Amino acid sequence: MDKSTTLIVLKKTKLGETDLIINGFCEDGHQLRAVAKGARKPGSKLGVHLELYSRTRVLVNNGSRSLGIITEAQTIQSNEKCRADVLHSAGAAAIVELLDKISAESDGDVRLFALVCEALRCVGDVDDSVVRLITATALLKIASQTGVRPSLKDCVYCGAPMSVGSRSKVAFSLAQGGVVCEQCLPEIVEQGYRSEEPQLIEWAEVAITSRFKDLETCDLARTKDTSCDDLGQALLVWVREWIRFHLVNRLKSLDFLITFR
Numbered sequence: 001m002d003k004s005t006t007l008i009v010l011k012k013t014k015l016g017e018t019d020l021i022i023n024g025f026c027e028d029g030h031q032l033r034a035v036a037k038g039a040r041k042p043g044s045k046l047g048v049h050l051e052l053y054s055r056t057r058v059l060v061n062n063g064s065r066s067l068g069i070i071t072e073a074q075t076i077q078s079n080e081k082c083r084a085d086v087l088h089s090a091g092a093a094a095i096v097e098l099l100d101k102i103s104a105e106s107d108g109d110v111r112l113f114a115l116v117c118e119a120l121r122c123v124g125d126v127d128d129s130v131v132r133l134i135t136a137t138a139l140l141k142i143a144s145q146t147g148v149r150p151s152l153k154d155c156v157y158c159g160a161p162m163s164v165g166s167r168s169k170v171a172f173s174l175a176q177g178g179v180v181c182e183q184c185l186p187e188i189v190e191q192g193y194r195s196e197e198p199q200l201i202e203w204a205e206v207a208i209t210s211r212f213k214d215l216e217t218c219d220l221a222r223t224k225d226t227s228c229d230d231l232g233q234a235l236l237v238w239v240r241e242w243i244r245f246h247l248v249n250r251l252k253s254l255d256f257l258i259t260f261r
């Protein structure tokens with residue numbers, strides 16, 4: 001039986017002499033793993049439509065095998081700039097690695113598809129100095145969509161609003177999942193907390209609540225003293241801790257992006 005679906009290509013694994021196994025995240029929130037026969041042959045019409053990070057319409061024949069066969073593929077959005085250089089590739093790789101890990105075992109959220117399509121488009125389109133900020137934003141949005149959204153404006157313990165920007169440092173608890181006010185600090189002292197820069201916490205909230213197209217020029221960041229690249233790097237390191245604690249132990253691509261300077 002043939003099934004038609006649109007997917008984001010997450011992973012390509014060599015199979016035999018000329019075939020590929022494609023891992024894709026489908027528009028319905030499922031992961032699909034299927035063979036593209038002959039896709040590594042020079043000039044293969046199938047291969048050119050199954051590039052990493054692209055959004056592609058595929059026809060899959062499931063037959064009697066557990067692994068389906070991709071019989072047709074048509075690129076909808078190539079996202080070729082995500083493959084153009086090491087920096088943009090590293091950003092895109094971190095996003096799809098997180099998506100791969102959170103959707104491998106269970107069904108993903110349907111809304112993740114649109115979110116990641118826009119994130120990859122944006123990572124490809126932005127200047128070098130904005131890649132880190134957009135990648136960190138995408139990871140934080142994916143985590144939030146998955147249900148682990150940090151509380152960054154109100155104390156996670158008592159719910160009191162915190163004017164983060166007016167402080168010299170902000171207490172943040174990974175275990176509790178958000179910022180903690182002075183009154184509640186004694187309650188969480190045994191679990192430990194981190195003293196974070198208020199600017200970082202404010203930016204994490206901006207990342208979660210802003211649209212990608214409003215972030216890609218980095219105008220918002222220019223109003224601050226920190227460069228967009230430095231801000232993105234700080235946010236990446238912070239997001240890595242958040243994801244490590246709540247979602248996925250290790251994202252190799254994210255480690256690479258953070259060390260690649």
Ligand SMILES: [Zn+2]
Binds near residue numbers: 155156181182183184
């Ligand atoms: Zn409190």
